[in-house]
Amino acid sequence: MQPDAIALPTPAPRRKKPALWRRTQEFWLPLVVLTLLVLAWEIACRVFGVPAYLLPSPSAIWGETWAMRMQVLTHAGATFTTVMVGFLVSVAISLPLAVALTSSRMIANAIYPILILTQSIPKVALAPILVVVLGANELPRIVITFLVAFFPLVLSCAAGLLAVPPELLELGRACRASKWQELVRIRLPFAMPIVFSGLKAAIALAVVGAVVAEFVNADRGLGYLIVSATAFFKVPLAWGALILLSFMGIVLFQIVVAVERILVPWSNDNGKL
Amino acid sequence: MITIDRASKVFLTRDGEDIVALKDASLTIGDCEFIALVGPSGCGKSTLLRLIGGLLPLSGGTITMDGAKVTGPREDTGIVFQAPTLLPWATIKDNVLFPLSLMGKLQPDSKAKAGQLLEMVGLGGFEQKYPRELSGGMQQRAAICRALLHDPSVLLMDEPFGALDALTREEMTLELLRIWTERPKTIVFVTHSISEAVLLADRVVVMSPRPGQIVEIIDVPLSRPRSFDQEGSDEFQRCARRIRELIFGRRDARAA
Numbered sequence: 001m002q003p004d005a006i007a008l009p010t011p012a013p014r015r016k017k018p019a020l021w022r023r024t025q026e027f028w029l030p031l032v033v034l035t036l037l038v039l040a041w042e043i044a045c046r047v048f049g050v051p052a053y054l055l056p057s058p059s060a061i062w063g064e065t066w067a068m069r070m071q072v073l074t075h076a077g078a079t080f081t082t083v084m085v086g087f088l089v090s091v092a093i094s095l096p097l098a099v100a101l102t103s104s105r106m107i108a109n110a111i112y113p114i115l116i117l118t119q120s121i122p123k124v125a126l127a128p129i130l131v132v133v134l135g136a137n138e139l140p141r142i143v144i145t146f147l148v149a150f151f152p153l154v155l156s157c158a159a160g161l162l163a164v165p166p167e168l169l170e171l172g173r174a175c176r177a178s179k180w181q182e183l184v185r186i187r188l189p190f191a192m193p194i195v196f197s198g199l200k201a202a203i204a205l206a207v208v209g210a211v212v213a214e215f216v217n218a219d220r221g222l223g224y225l226i227v228s229a230t231a232f233f234k235v236p237l238a239w240g241a242l243i244l245l246s247f248m249g250i251v252l253f254q255i256v257v258a259v260e261r262i263l264v265p266w267s268n269d270n271g272k273l
Numbered sequence: 274m275i276t277i278d279r280a281s282k283v284f285l286t287r288d289g290e291d292i293v294a295l296k297d298a299s300l301t302i303g304d305c306e307f308i309a310l311v312g313p314s315g316c317g318k319s320t321l322l323r324l325i326g327g328l329l330p331l332s333g334g335t336i337t338m339d340g341a342k343v344t345g346p347r348e349d350t351g352i353v354f355q356a357p358t359l360l361p362w363a364t365i366k367d368n369v370l371f372p373l374s375l376m377g378k379l380q381p382d383s384k385a386k387a388g389q390l391l392e393m394v395g396l397g398g399f400e401q402k403y404p405r406e407l408s409g410g411m412q413q414r415a416a417i418c419r420a421l422l423h424d425p426s427v428l429l430m431d432e433p434f435g436a437l438d439a440l441t442r443e444e445m446t447l448e449l450l451r452i453w454t455e456r457p458k459t460i461v462f463v464t465h466s467i468s469e470a471v472l473l474a475d476r477v478v479v480m481s482p483r484p485g486q487i488v489e490i491i492d493v494p495l496s497r498p499r500s501f502d503q504e505g506s507d508e509f510q511r512c513a514r515r516i517r518e519l520i521f522g523r524r525d526a527r528a529a
């Protein structure tokens with residue numbers, strides 16, 4: 001018997017390759033639009049004479065930020081460390097937690113209400129209390145970052161672990177696989193596409209969490225820089241820090257997307273946001 | 274030989290209700306016999322299949338295989354489901370090898386055997402492809418190879434062609450008969466299709482729901498090898514009509 005006709009490797013119809021500018025437009029088109037917007041912003045600020053404390057022009061933002069580049073970089077480094085440590089701690093805690101949550105109804109009933117509770121606490125309000133409890137150092141900022149980032153990750157890890165087709169688990173049982181084999185060889189790999197959608201949410205939230213923590217308690221970090229710069233009416237510098245923060249968020253998010261493409265090439269979420 | 278003696282299965286639902294999925298089913302299946310289970314949805318076909326496979330504990334009765342009581346999954350059983358359920362991250366060949374690797378029974382010649390099996394079902398050039406690159410019919414063929422690789426003596430199939438289009442389905446029916454002739458083994462085959470059941474099976478077990486039970490076991494006296502030409506024969510029509518009566522006759526009686 002022949003393989004189904006539809007899936008036979010048929011020669012693709014000869015089509016002309018689209019021109020280079022068309023194929024790469026996904027990349028350059030947003031850049032062009034962004035450049036135009038910045039240009040319009042600069043012109044508007046100059047033409048209408050908008051005062052810098054209301055809306056500084058791009059050139060003013062660049063000028064002030066560049067002048068302070070060493071300090072800005074140090075602050076960015078501090079924020080980056082908080083984000084990464086908070087994110088990695090979320091990953092390290094969320095996965096085992098999700099495994100526990102999905103392994104038994106009793107554990108789920110015991111843990112789930114506590115999880116909800118941690119989510120209903122306003123993190124901004126918690127931050128000053130944590131400083132008193134944990135001391136004025138890096139730790140409370142990492143804890144806040146973790147608390148903001150980990151919840152969607154736990155949920156998506158749990159959802160992924162539960163999304164395994166029951167037949168596949170049955171096949172595992174028919175092969176007399178142990179619980180550990182079932183987890184490592186079937187459940188976890190199957191959960192990966194959904195885990196990654198949680199990781200993307202978590203990395204974005206980790207940046208938010210770190211900045212919130214720095215607003216309340218810090219002597220370093222881009223969040224701190226924004227607060228102190230605005231206090232001294234250095235609005236362009238605050239804007240510079242804000243833009244750097246967004247840039248950091250985008251790059252970190254794209255790194256997670258790239259890792260997903262390498263580790264989970266079968267995910268049909270690939271390529272999309 | 275598989276002996277099913279008054280096998281029953283009761284499920285407890287979440288709100289504490291009992292569902293009698295199977296009641297007092299008795300059936301003896303000979304070695305290398307082809308048995309088809311037919312009946313409306315919810316009559317306990319899948320439940321009976323899983324009980325035979327040792328994937329569910331019995332609520333009553335006994336099932337023995339070659340004299341030994343079935344108490345859990347056995348390694349000499351292969352299973353094929355309605356959906357191919359291949360691992361999306363593994364190549365077709367690795368999918369076929371998956372059960373052996375789970376059981377820790379990979380042999381030096383396993384890969385060659387997997388290759389031969391895939392060749393036999395017409396998937397020769399697709400060993401290194403991923404499931405998403407194959408059509409539904411091809412994926413199901415790979416799933417059948419996966420169930421056959423450790424050469425089980427019993428093959429349990431739960432509506433294996435149910436998700437396929439009609440043409441592919443006929444093709445696969447003949448394919449399965451060919452595999453069964455080449456590598457004889459006991460097959461228990463669940464289907465919704467009356468003609469598929471008659472064409473494939475030595476005996477057709479007709480079941481009815483609420484509670485799920487066996488209403489009649491019909492011998493199919495058609496000669497082997499079977500082909501679709503036999504669908505026109507008197508014996509075929511007689512068997513099919515009897516099964517239809519058993520399934521729809523009861524339903525009409527209840528509606529009246």
Ligand SMILES: Nc1ncnc2c1ncn2[C@@H]1O[C@H](COP(=O)(O)OP(=O)(O)O)[C@@H](O)[C@H]1O
Pocket residue numbers: 284285286292293294312313314315316317318319320321485
């Ligand atoms: N795990 C389960 N828990 C509760 N009820 C079940 C379960 N599996 C099957 N049932 C019930 O048992 C009956 C028979 O199911 P099944 O064997 O799947 O029927 P079939 O395969 O013939 O459609 C149905 O009423 C179904 O709802």
Ligand SMILES: [Mg+2]
Pocket residue numbers: 318319320431
């Ligand atoms: Mg079923």
